[in-house]
Amino acid sequence: MPMADKKSESASSDGARPWQSYHTVFTNAKAGMEGVDKEKVQRVVYEMSKGSKYFENEERKEAFIRQKIERMRARSAKLTAGHLSQYQTVADKRILELEATRDLSKVWLHVDMDAFYAAVETLCDSSLKGRPMAVGGMSMISTANYEARRFGVRAAMPGFIARKLCPELIFVPVDFEKYTYYSDLTRKVFQTYDPNFIASSLDEAYLDITEVCKERGVSGGEVAEELRNAVFGETGLTCSAGVAANCLLAKVCSDINKPNGQFVLPNDRLAVMTFISSLPIRKIGGIGKVTERILTDVFGISTCEEMLRKGGYLCSLFSRSTADFFLSVGLGLGETDPPQMRLRKSISNERTFPATDSEALLYQKLDELAELLSSDMQKEGLHGRTLTLKLKTSSFEVRTRALTLQKYISSRDDIYNYASKLLKAELPISLRLIGLRVSQFKDDKMGSPSDPTQKTLLSFMVADASGNFVRGQSSLGSETSNNLFMNDFGDDISVETREMIDSERDDPLNRNDSSDPEQRCTLIEFAGKTEGMHGHINGSIVEKVDALIEKSDPKSSQLKKSNGRESDTSLPHETEISSCLNQKDNNDYLLQGETSSRQEEQILWMNDYECSLCGIELPSSFVEERQEHADFHLAERLQKEESGMDSRTLIARERSPLKQTGSGNKHKKRKSSPSDGHLPIDVFFRKINQKP
DNA sequence: GCGGATCAC
DNA sequence: TATGGTGATCCGC
Structure with a gap:
C-alpha cells in the first residue's frame, strides 16, 4: 500500500487503517448482520482485494467520486446568501406543491421473501439447515443464509472472500428453475389478495390491498400476517412484509423486521413524517452508495428529514427532477398507483471470461453472444436498430460502443457483423467481458406520444413499480426501475452500503431502545396522538412543513390531507x-x-x-x-x-383524474389504520416474529 | 445519438 | 485462481 500522505490523516482515516477508506458494497448493517464485527469484515475484504486489478479500478472510481464531491462542494460554497435564500423560497414552495399531492387513501403491501435462494435450497436439502451457506460460487455469491450473514457473508460478495470470512461456509450452485418454481407458488398466494400485484423479482412483490382491507374490514397488518401465513403454508418459506400508503414506504417497511416479520406504517401524515424523518437516506430505493456519499459529504445529509432542511441547497445544485425526488423523500411521498404498462426498451447479454487479448478468442466470444442474443430476440419477436457493444478490459475499465442503423436487425449474422466492426475499432485490447445490447425496437410505440409522453411530462415525478422516482441528475444520474418484465435474475443481491464508521449514526429502526433523547422524543410523539400535537416535536421538520402550509393558505389544514381535486389548468x-x-x-x-x-x-x-x-x-x-x-x-x-x-x-397535480375519489379519504384512512394514535412505542419498534 | 455512471435485484 | 448479469435512465456532449 502506498504511504498515505500525512496531511490527510486527520481528514480521512487512511494511514493507520487503510481498509476504512475502501468503500465496498457489503460492509454494512443489514438484516441478520447485527452482531457482525464490521471492522473485521472490512479489513478482510480489503486484505483479500488489495493489489488486484479489481481493487485498482475501485481506487480509480473512488478518486472520481472524490473529485465529484469536491466540485460540488466548491459550487455549494460559492452560493451567495442571496441565491441561497431565493432557492430556499423555491424549495419551500416545491415542498408545498409536493405535499398537496399526498395520497393516504391506498394501502400498499410489499412482500420480500427471506434469503430466498438460500431458503429454497435449505427446503430441498434439510442437511443445510442451521449451517452457514451461500448460493453461488467462488467468484460471486447470490445470497447467503442468516447463519452465514453472521460472519459478514452476503450477496454480491465474491465467494473466495466469503470463505475467508467463514471457512465452514457451504457453497450451493444457483438453480434457477427451482427458485422459479417456488416463486410461482408464492405468486399464487399474492394473486388472491391482488390479482394485479406487481412482481419486481422472483422474491419481491407489491400488492395493493386497499380493497381487501375495505371489503373485509381488516387492517393492513392483519392482511400482511394472513398473507405471510398463507405463503408459508404454500411453500414452507418465510417472508417479510411492509404495509404503508405508498410503494416506496412499503418497501422500506418490509426491511425493518426482516426476517419473518412485518411492519405497518399507519396512513397518517404525522406518522409518515415522523417515520421518515429519522430514516437514513440509504434505506430509500434509488439512493445508492454514491448518492449517499454525495449527500452526506457535501451537504451533511444523512437522514430523510435533512432533505427538507437542506432544500435550498438541493434545489440550487441539482436538477429539478432530482431535487423533486429528494424533497419527496423528505416528505415520505411515493407512488400510490399501479404503474402503467411499460414495454421493454432493450435486450442484452454479456459474459465474463478469463481475460484475453487473443483476437480469435474475442471474435469467438462475440459470435456466441450474437447467437444468444439473436435467439432471445426471436423468442420475443424483437427487432432493433441500435446495437451496443460493451467491453470490460482486463483492468476492469468498462467501455461501450454503439451504432444506430437505418434498418432493424435481429438475425445472428447482422448482429455479429455490425458488432465485429465495433470491436475491430478497439483492437488490440485485452478483455474480461463482452456484452451486446439491442435497443430502439420496431413498434416502439413512439408513434403515439399523446398519452404516455404527455403524462410523463405532466407529472413532475414518475414512479416505477417500487415507487422509486424516475429522475435524473448530472453527477448522480442515479435512478431505478423495476420493469414489469422483470429480469428474474440476481435477485437477492440487494446492495446496501451504509458506512457505519460514525458511531452516532445508529439505525433507529434496528434497535429497541433509544438513547438519544431527541429521537426518543420524536418516537414518543409518534406513539402518541397523531393529530394536533405538532408543537411538541421540538425542532421537527413537521412543524416547519406545517408552518409552510399554514402560511401558504390558512384554510389548508384540510387541504393537506385531501388530495388536490382542482381540475388541471392548461x-x-x-x-x-x-x-x-x-x-x-x-x-x-x-x-x-x-x-x-x-x-x-x-x-x-x-x-x-x-x-x-x-x-x-x-x-x-x-x-x-x-x-x-x-x-x-x-x-x-x-x-x-x-x-x-x-x-x-x-398547485400542479400529478395524478390522473381517473382515480380521484375525493371525499372518502378520511374514512379509508381510519379504517386502514386502526392503531392510529394508540401505538405504544415498544410495539412500534418491536420485532413481530411469528412462526407460522 | 453516444458514452459514462448509477442503481436495483 | 478468483469480484456477475439484465435492464433502465440521465447527463453532458
Missing part, C-alpha cells in the same frame, strides 16, 4: 414551453419549476433573446445575466404570492 402546453426555456443545467430548477406549475408567468426568451415578461433583451450567451433576470421575476412573483394571492389553484 397543462398540455408544457412540451412546447419547456423546449423554449433557457435551460442552464443546474439552474433549471427555478425556470422549469415555475413553468410546470404556473403557466401564466414563465420567463420565456422569445426568439431566443426577449423576455416575455418585461421585454428586456438578453442574448442566450448572457447566461448569468439571464439567470439573474429569471431570479428577479421569480422573487417578484413570490412576493406577490406572499402578499395574499391564492396559490392553491395553481
Whole structure:
C-alpha cells in the first residue's frame, strides 16, 4: 500500500487503517448482520482485494467520486446568501406543491421473501439447515443464509472472500428453475389478495390491498400476517412484509423486521413524517452508495428529514427532477398507483471470461453472444436498430460502443457483423467481458406520444413499480426501475452500503431502545396522538412543513390531507414551453419549476433573446445575466404570492383524474389504520416474529 | 445519438 | 485462481 500522505490523516482515516477508506458494497448493517464485527469484515475484504486489478479500478472510481464531491462542494460554497435564500423560497414552495399531492387513501403491501435462494435450497436439502451457506460460487455469491450473514457473508460478495470470512461456509450452485418454481407458488398466494400485484423479482412483490382491507374490514397488518401465513403454508418459506400508503414506504417497511416479520406504517401524515424523518437516506430505493456519499459529504445529509432542511441547497445544485425526488423523500411521498404498462426498451447479454487479448478468442466470444442474443430476440419477436457493444478490459475499465442503423436487425449474422466492426475499432485490447445490447425496437410505440409522453411530462415525478422516482441528475444520474418484465435474475443481491464508521449514526429502526433523547422524543410523539400535537416535536421538520402550509393558505389544514381535486389548468402546453426555456443545467430548477406549475408567468426568451415578461433583451450567451433576470421575476412573483394571492389553484397535480375519489379519504384512512394514535412505542419498534 | 455512471435485484 | 448479469435512465456532449 502506498504511504498515505500525512496531511490527510486527520481528514480521512487512511494511514493507520487503510481498509476504512475502501468503500465496498457489503460492509454494512443489514438484516441478520447485527452482531457482525464490521471492522473485521472490512479489513478482510480489503486484505483479500488489495493489489488486484479489481481493487485498482475501485481506487480509480473512488478518486472520481472524490473529485465529484469536491466540485460540488466548491459550487455549494460559492452560493451567495442571496441565491441561497431565493432557492430556499423555491424549495419551500416545491415542498408545498409536493405535499398537496399526498395520497393516504391506498394501502400498499410489499412482500420480500427471506434469503430466498438460500431458503429454497435449505427446503430441498434439510442437511443445510442451521449451517452457514451461500448460493453461488467462488467468484460471486447470490445470497447467503442468516447463519452465514453472521460472519459478514452476503450477496454480491465474491465467494473466495466469503470463505475467508467463514471457512465452514457451504457453497450451493444457483438453480434457477427451482427458485422459479417456488416463486410461482408464492405468486399464487399474492394473486388472491391482488390479482394485479406487481412482481419486481422472483422474491419481491407489491400488492395493493386497499380493497381487501375495505371489503373485509381488516387492517393492513392483519392482511400482511394472513398473507405471510398463507405463503408459508404454500411453500414452507418465510417472508417479510411492509404495509404503508405508498410503494416506496412499503418497501422500506418490509426491511425493518426482516426476517419473518412485518411492519405497518399507519396512513397518517404525522406518522409518515415522523417515520421518515429519522430514516437514513440509504434505506430509500434509488439512493445508492454514491448518492449517499454525495449527500452526506457535501451537504451533511444523512437522514430523510435533512432533505427538507437542506432544500435550498438541493434545489440550487441539482436538477429539478432530482431535487423533486429528494424533497419527496423528505416528505415520505411515493407512488400510490399501479404503474402503467411499460414495454421493454432493450435486450442484452454479456459474459465474463478469463481475460484475453487473443483476437480469435474475442471474435469467438462475440459470435456466441450474437447467437444468444439473436435467439432471445426471436423468442420475443424483437427487432432493433441500435446495437451496443460493451467491453470490460482486463483492468476492469468498462467501455461501450454503439451504432444506430437505418434498418432493424435481429438475425445472428447482422448482429455479429455490425458488432465485429465495433470491436475491430478497439483492437488490440485485452478483455474480461463482452456484452451486446439491442435497443430502439420496431413498434416502439413512439408513434403515439399523446398519452404516455404527455403524462410523463405532466407529472413532475414518475414512479416505477417500487415507487422509486424516475429522475435524473448530472453527477448522480442515479435512478431505478423495476420493469414489469422483470429480469428474474440476481435477485437477492440487494446492495446496501451504509458506512457505519460514525458511531452516532445508529439505525433507529434496528434497535429497541433509544438513547438519544431527541429521537426518543420524536418516537414518543409518534406513539402518541397523531393529530394536533405538532408543537411538541421540538425542532421537527413537521412543524416547519406545517408552518409552510399554514402560511401558504390558512384554510389548508384540510387541504393537506385531501388530495388536490382542482381540475388541471392548461397543462398540455408544457412540451412546447419547456423546449423554449433557457435551460442552464443546474439552474433549471427555478425556470422549469415555475413553468410546470404556473403557466401564466414563465420567463420565456422569445426568439431566443426577449423576455416575455418585461421585454428586456438578453442574448442566450448572457447566461448569468439571464439567470439573474429569471431570479428577479421569480422573487417578484413570490412576493406577490406572499402578499395574499391564492396559490392553491395553481398547485400542479400529478395524478390522473381517473382515480380521484375525493371525499372518502378520511374514512379509508381510519379504517386502514386502526392503531392510529394508540401505538405504544415498544410495539412500534418491536420485532413481530411469528412462526407460522 | 453516444458514452459514462448509477442503481436495483 | 478468483469480484456477475439484465435492464433502465440521465447527463453532458
